[in-house]
Amino acid sequence: DIVMTQSPTSMSISVGDRVTMNCKASQNVGSNVDWYQQKTGQSPKLLIYKASNRYTGVPDRFTGSGSGTDFTFTISNMQAEDLAVYYCMQSNSYRTFGGGTKLELK
Amino acid sequence: EVQLVESGGGLVQPGRSLKLSCVASGFTFSNYGMNWIRQAPGKGLEWVAYISSGSSYIYYAETVKGRFTISRDNAKNTLYLQMTSLRSEDTALYYCARGYSSWAYWGQGTLVTVSS
Numbered sequence: 224d225i226v227m228t229q230s231p232t233s234m235s236i237s238v239g240d241r242v243t244m245n246c247k248a249s250q251n252v253g254s255n256v257d258w259y260q261q262k263t264g265q266s267p268k269l270l271i272y273k274a275s276n277r278y279t280g281v282p283d284r285f286t287g288s289g290s291g292t293d294f295t296f297t298i299s300n301m302q303a304e305d306l307a308v309y310y311c312m313q314s315n316s317y318r319t320f321g322g323g324t325k326l327e328l329k
Numbered sequence: 330e331v332q333l334v335e336s337g338g339g340l341v342q343p344g345r346s347l348k349l350s351c352v353a354s355g356f357t358f359s360n361y362g363m364n365w366i367r368q369a370p371g372k373g374l375e376w377v378a379y380i381s382s383g384s385s386y387i388y389y390a391e392t393v394k395g396r397f398t399i400s401r402d403n404a405k406n407t408l409y410l411q412m413t414s415l416r417s418e419d420t421a422l423y424y425c426a427r428g429y430s431s432w433a434y435w436g437q438g439t440l441v442t443v444s445s
Binding site for chain 1: 364373374375376379391424437
């Protein structure tokens, strides 16, 4: 099985910060990585698909990059409504999620 | 409007069975593969199973293979997950989600608690 190692597990941030988190795949997954946002008590929401494509309606402060085994997700100008847990997921072979990165206010 | 509504969760004893349902509306259900994903309390997401639009392709996570069965009834716009030999570690909120990957549509989940 492909393991997705996501880092960091949590971040203390301020509004306006630039936030970067990473996902490393245990083997080559091409560009088959999505990023999801999950707010407390809600279902996950698709933000980025195929590593770098912003889903419909997602603000452009959210970006994704990477291919192969290393992937990065960035929020360029953190807003209060972005407080959530973010997950990467590979779909190259079955489906596996990273462990999540929780964003908290400093 | 696309809607996915799960049901069938509840409290069940270890070793027993439970069947979950996910009713779809707002799109042509028979055109899309479907998934079950679960989330244990306070934990991360775990993909459970996938079924293609015509049920030709079915995949399971290793943690549930041989115990869970995914199926669908396209005439009823309904996805199912038959769970047998349930264990405490199967306790989770179970979501259904639409598509092969890049899941833009999820249900709100149904909670399964396995406990004696």
